[in-house]
Amino acid sequence: MSTIPLFTLSRQSPEVTAGLRAAFERVLESGHYIMGPEVEALEKECAAYLGLPAEGVIAVSSGTDALVVALMALDIGPGDEVICPSYTFFATAGSVWRAGAKPVFVDSTPCCFNLDPAQVAAAITPRTKAIIPVHLFGQPADMDPILELARKNNLAVVEDAAQAIGAAYRGKPLGTLGEIGCYSFFPTKNLGALGDGGLVVSRDPKLAARLRKLRVHGMQVKYYHEEVGGNFRLDSLQAAFLRVKLPHLDAAHAARRRHAARYNRHFLESGKAAFPVQACVCQASPADLPAQAPLLLPYACDPSHIYNQYVVRVPGPGRRDALRAHLAQRGIGTEIYYPVPLHLQECFQSLGHQPGSLPWSERFAAETMALPIFPELAETEIDAVAAAILEFLA
Numbered sequence: 001m002s003t004i005p006l007f008t009l010s011r012q013s014p015e016v017t018a019g020l021r022a023a024f025e026r027v028l029e030s031g032h033y034i035m036g037p038e039v040e041a042l043e044k045e046c047a048a049y050l051g052l053p054a055e056g057v058i059a060v061s062s063g064t065d066a067l068v069v070a071l072m073a074l075d076i077g078p079g080d081e082v083i084c085p086s087y088t089f090f091a092t093a094g095s096v097w098r099a100g101a102k103p104v105f106v107d108s109t110p111c112c113f114n115l116d117p118a119q120v121a122a123a124i125t126p127r128t129k130a131i132i133p134v135h136l137f138g139q140p141a142d143m144d145p146i147l148e149l150a151r152k153n154n155l156a157v158v159e160d161a162a163q164a165i166g167a168a169y170r171g172k173p174l175g176t177l178g179e180i181g182c183y184s185f186f187p188t189k190n191l192g193a194l195g196d197g198g199l200v201v202s203r204d205p206k207l208a209a210r211l212r213k214l215r216v217h218g219m220q221v222k223y224y225h226e227e228v229g230g231n232f233r234l235d236s237l238q239a240a241f242l243r244v245k246l247p248h249l250d251a252a253h254a255a256r257r258r259h260a261a262r263y264n265r266h267f268l269e270s271g272k273a274a275f276p277v278q279a280c281v282c283q284a285s286p287a288d289l290p291a292q293a294p295l296l297l298p299y300a301c302d303p304s305h306i307y308n309q310y311v312v313r314v315p316g317p318g319r320r321d322a323l324r325a326h327l328a329q330r331g332i333g334t335e336i337y338y339p340v341p342l343h344l345q346e347c348f349q350s351l352g353h354q355p356g357s358l359p360w361s362e363r364f365a366a367e368t369m370a371l372p373i374f375p376e377l378a379e380t381e382i383d384a385v386a387a388a389i390l391e392f393l394a
Helices: 014-030 037-050 063-073 090-096 118-122 143-155 205-215 236-270 319-329 346-351 359-367 379-393
Strands: 057-060 081-085 100-107 128-131 156-160 178-184 198-201 219-221 310-313 368-371
Touching: 014 037, 037 057, 037 198, 037 236, 057 063, 057 205, 063 081, 063 090, 063 178, 063 198, 063 205, 063 368, 081 090, 081 368, 090 346, 090 379, 100 118, 100 346, 118 143, 128 143, 143 156, 236 310, 236 379, 319 359, 319 379, 359 368
Parallel strands: 081 100, 081 128, 128 156, 156 178
Antiparallel strands: 057 198, 178 198, 310 368
């Protein structure tokens, strides 16, 4: 039986593979393995890609560390509250907790999996210091109302764009709209290293300078520490690898969008699937759920969606897990992002959330499943995945 993986790096083009080997040799011969010229070059190239000044782009050791150092730079700590979605990867809230602050969880909208601005407004208290919108799966969160809430309440906005480098909100690159933006270069990301890596950015020169200082134990001059920072430095080798892959990023995005469109055609033409809303909730349009749709497709609120994941919903108790088992029997890889929303995680029990308190997050955790979407996926493989799902739905 042939296997269709959820994700693989083994199909990279010969051009990329050759470039990675050359990058390795270059760094090996340089003898410079932490920070240095490769990291500086990566920062400049990412700055050009994101439309930011070079001094506002700081390469760090991971996407999680990008969030941690962002909160440090904003002086967020004990007694503070930070609003974030519950339906997201753990690092979003985990970083808030590590800063000593309280994550305040809000629910998501039924259209795009991202946090609901109306719930953000209701969650603001005198202790609130920041909002972390997550651009989940490569889809932009609804930033205008979030930025307006932040302005009115003197709050910082830290964009978790870990899954969304290259996507945009109304033409503006994600991660560049708030005070600080955070990206991940984990290997499964659209721009992935061959290990961990991340990026933190800011248009504010003072914030950027502080982020750069905090990255290296709070020092600007070697061994002279102005404050306590951390070791958030990026390896030269990972920077060199990312420099090879960055020029191919937009082509990879385009491939993912083509794959998503092909999935959508298969499922919609079958009559077994629908989008979860008829129009985008984020644009204050009607959000009527389709009647009895056995498969709900990922709704793209913005055409710049980069599909770091193609996530479908399978309504009905146990049906998602049954479909996943059906696909596994046919050698098709899938994943569940994420099986337990953050407000119900054991480590956050002290916050007092009960099942049912954030219904959309809990529903997504029970119904969602990611299908293969990586750029090198063959059209015949997409057709086979769709056929296997339609067989289950028949």
